[in-house]
Amino acid sequence: MPARLRLSPPVAFAAVAATFVWFLAASSAPSPLYVVYQERFAFTEFTLTAVFAVYVLALIAALLVVGALSDHVGRRPVLLAAIALEIASLVLFLVADGVGWLLAARIVQGVATGAATATLPATLVDLAPRPARAGLVNGTAPLTGLGLGALGCGALVEFAPAPTRLVWVLLLGGLLVAALRVALIPDTIERRPGALASLRPRVGVPPRLRPGFAGIVPILLASWSLGGLYMSLGPSVVIELFGVRNHMVGGLVVAALCLTGALTAFLLRGRVPARVLTPAAALLALGTLVTLAGAVSGLLVVATAGTFVAGVGFGSASFATFGTLSALAGPHERGELFAATYTLAYLAFSVPAMIAGVAATAGGLRPTALVYGGVVVMLAAVATVLGRRVAATAAPERVPA
Structure with a gap:
């Protein structure tokens, strides 16, 4: 394509940032619809969380396999392939008439989102007018997309016609626009050999970093496990525990967690991250405890707070x-x-939610949510102690560019 048709780096940066938000919005859009699909296809909470979990497992596989591919073949080809897969997944959602279709759609969507998640942050760094701008977008775009996707879909399910069709049509339209914009972004990576070798999955923590990494594991598990519960069973909990059948509220539950998280991450920009570990764990424990109190008392306003x-x-x-x-x-x-x-984080995002689905099917949603929340609180309590140790040993520096 002629260079004159390419987007300038600032415009390309904005286009890629918008694509990042849109991808994550598409990934959270099914959350308010799970209850609708559950009623329509008559499946259990276990099946519901299975539909959620296969997406995350496919995402992990894609992260591990294609995570470094764009370093060899370029950012644009990988992003266009990811968008094509995402479009395919939305078409599967659009024509879904059973659980098998939902599972297939989520698996394809997981692969697409994993490939995109591995490539979009690097593309933003390449195109950023200032390095700090890329860090800010990479830190807030995923949570913003998750929150907006759930909120927007919840509104469409409650107030618009054909709830299991319209949301996918709108997301498809946005992705077609994204594909056109990504096709026009400038090349930032020169092709180099090693593409096939880069597809070999590799996971490990360098020995020198293992003590610091171990200190962060509890808060990583607590936060991502809580996110997995909200994204999979959150709307179902609102219906069963509080008797609220408004699908907009189901979307608001996910949005309250994710959009508040995105705003918080934005406001913390430039702070020393290690010093935030202990307060973050304490707030995570406190918020979960208050939510559990709302679930026990049946007071939605307490759970919302x-x-x-x-x-x-x-x-x-x-x-x-x-x-x-x-x-x-x-x-x-x-x-x-x-x-x-990311592998550990996404496992925490999916596996506990899958176990919760089994438990909810066997013993009920209320006790499952209370036990799940209690485990999150215990992990967060451990994290408050370990966070102090990590902060004491970490270098006193701000977020690196």
Whole structure:
């Protein structure tokens, strides 16, 4: 394509940032629809969380396999392939008439989102007018997309016609626009050999970083496990525990956690991440406890307040964990370290939710949610202690560019 048709770097940066938000919005859009599909196709909570979990497992596989591919073949080809797969997944959702279609759609969507998630942050760094701008977008775009996707879909399900069709049509239209914009972004990577070798999955933590990494594991598990519960069973909990059948509220539950987290991460920009670990864990524990109190008492307003507090902890934890790991690792260690971190994070996002689905099917949603929340609180309590140790040993520096 002629160079004169390429987008300028600032415009390309904005286009890629918008694509990042749109991808994550598409990934969270099914959350308010799970209840609708459950009623329509008559499946259990276990099946519901299975539909959620296969997406995350496919995403992890894609992260591990194609995570470094764009370093060899260029950013644009990988992003266009990811968009094509995402379009295919939305078409599967559009024509879905059973659980099998939903599983297939989520698997394809997981692969697409994994490939995009591995490539979009690097593309933003390449195109950013200032390095700090890329860090800010990479820190807030995923949570913003997750929150907006759930909120927008919840509104469409409640107030618009054909709820299981319209949302996918709108997302498809946005992705077609995204494909056109990505096709026009400038090349930032020269092709180099090693593409096939880069597809070999590799996960590990450099020995020098293992003590610091171990100190961050509890808050990583607590925050991502809580996110997995909200994204999979959150709308179902609102219906069964509080008797609210408004699908907009189901979307608001997810949005309250994610958008509050995104705003918190934005407000924390420039702070020393290691010093945020302990307050983040404490807020995560407090917010979860207040939410559990609302569930026990049946007071939605209490549970909502707890969700907002947990959202502050969620965003703080995201900022603190990834910022601290960036500060601990050298440039040549960050790729390996973040592959391991994201793998653990997404496993925490999916496996506990899957177990919760089994438990909810066997013993009910209320006791499952209470036990699940209790485990999150215990992990967060451990994280408050370990966070102090990590902060004491970490270098006192701000988020690296």
